Amino acid sequence: MSKLQLLPKPISLRPRKAKDEAFLREAYESSRDEELKNVLWENRQQKDFFFRQQFDAQQLNFDNFYEKLDYDIIEYHGKPIGRLILEWKDNHLHCVDIIIMTKYRKQKIGTAIMDAIVKEIDRREISASLMFEKWKPYLEKFYEGYGFKRTKEYPMHYYMEREGKSHD
Numbered sequence: 001m002s003k004l005q006l007l008p009k010p011i012s013l014r015p016r017k018a019k020d021e022a023f024l025r026e027a028y029e030s031s032r033d034e035e036l037k038n039v040l041w042e043n044r045q046q047k048d049f050f051f052r053q054q055f056d057a058q059q060l061n062f063d064n065f066y067e068k069l070d071y072d073i074i075e076y077h078g079k080p081i082g083r084l085i086l087e088w089k090d091n092h093l094h095c096v097d098i099i100i101m102t103k104y105r106k107q108k109i110g111t112a113i114m115d116a117i118v119k120e121i122d123r124r125e126i127s128a129s130l131m132f133e134k135w136k137p138y139l140e141k142f143y144e145g146y147g148f149k150r151t152k153e154y155p156m157h158y159y160m161e162r163e164g165k166s167h168d
Helices: 018-031 044-065 109-124 138-144
Strands: 011-015 070-076 079-089 092-100 127-133 149-153 157-162
Touching (some): 011 109, 018 044, 018 070, 018 092, 079 109, 092 109, 109 138
Antiparallel strands (some): 070 079, 127 157
C-alpha cells in the first residue's frame, strides 16, 4: 500500500493485483510510445513479443534491484490510468517509475502526483531521486520545478536528486 497521501480527488492509488497484469503491460507500452513511434513493426505479434519481453525484463529488474517497493495503480475516477512505483527508505525516496496512459496525459494528473510526492518528502524532511529517459527532455524542466537537479547521466537516462528540506 502506498505511503503517499494528499492526492486530490478523483485521483487515487491502490496496490497492484495479479489481475492488473494486462493493464500494466498496456501502460508500459504507452510509456514507450514517443521512443518507438517510428518503428515499423512487421505485425502485431512482433510488437507484442517485443513489449512482453521488455516488460518482463523490467519487472525482473524491479524484483532484483529494489528491496521493497510501493507498486501502485493510479486511478482516475476509479479507472486505472497508470502506475506509480516508489521505493521508500528511512531518509530517502526514490521515484522508480511513473506512467500515465497516453490519453490521460496533459490533464495535470502527473502534476498532482508530484505535488503529493514533494509534500510527503518535505513533511518527512528526506531527500528524493528519480530517473527519466533522455528522449523525454521536457521532463527535466518539469522535475526542476519541484527542486530536482540533474546529478548523473547514463547512456539512456538522466538521474536527478532533490535535497531534503528541513522545517527550521
